[in-house]
Ligand SMILES: Nc1ncnc2c1ncn2[C@@H]1O[C@H](COP(=O)(O)OP(=O)(O)OP(=O)(O)O)[C@@H](O)[C@H]1O
């Protein structure tokens with residue numbers, strides 16, 4: 001597959017919740033090895049789009065392609081096995097488990113048994129799968145969690161908890177990670193760490209669909225940006241080309257496109 005071929009494609013996605021049309025004929029494509037951002041004001045449909053792409057919500061119309069394969073019939077877990085994994089807008093994880101265990105759990109989708117079995121196996125000395133463990137340790141190292149493996153998730157600072165979410169997604173050995181607001185709630189310093197972590201993972205070959213309100217992150221990270229407003233694509237292009245676009249600025253009326261755009 002060439003650098004320019006789409007790795008993840010949304011084709012004409014529409015989704016209504018009752019009378020509310022959350023997505024209307026949305027199409028975009030994420031090229032291999034790139035970071036493709038989805039931005040838009042609160043309620044624009046960004047998280048819904050991630051839920052549709054990852055299989056948590058069934059669209060009314062449209063298809064999702066991973067490479068050449070339509071994944072519409074696959075469950076979220078089957079999509080993860082095929083290399084398409086998401087993170088959530090809120091921090092999720094097992095608060096009493098260690099950072100290492102939380103990251104390791106990301107790889108359990110490839111195992112033959114359930115989550116509990118995976119955990120028990122991971123904890124029992126001697127039956128530990130070293131390739132999963134090495135994978136988890138190397139990802140923790142890449143995102144800046146190398147010294148935190150033994151710490152319970154709940155006692156980590158918020159910024160590091162978000163890094164654990166990213167690391168856990170990476171542990172499933174994805175081709176594409178769908179990131180829903182990885183910068184939400186982070187301090188400026190924590191955001192810098194997150195930006196570096198994402199850049200490191202992309203350098204390792206993963207592609208990213210990035211939903212984010214912090215325009216500094218969009219500016220630093222995105223290769224291409226799709227702008228959603230009221231569930232519709234209003235603009236698509238490089239950030240440097242679209243940031244002054246009148247449609248984009250109107251969509252953000254009341255916010256600021258230089259910092260935290262909305263929310
Ligand atoms: N499960 C649901 N049931 C009903 N309405 C929903 C549901 N999920 C989302 N919506 C509505 O769909 C619209 C799009 O929501 P979505 O969460 O995708 O927006 P968003 O762009 O992610 O916003 P934010 O920036 O605040 O996270 C909103 O009006 C929201 O209230």
Ligand SMILES: [Mg+2]
Pocket residue numbers: 046047048089
């Ligand atoms: Mg959202």
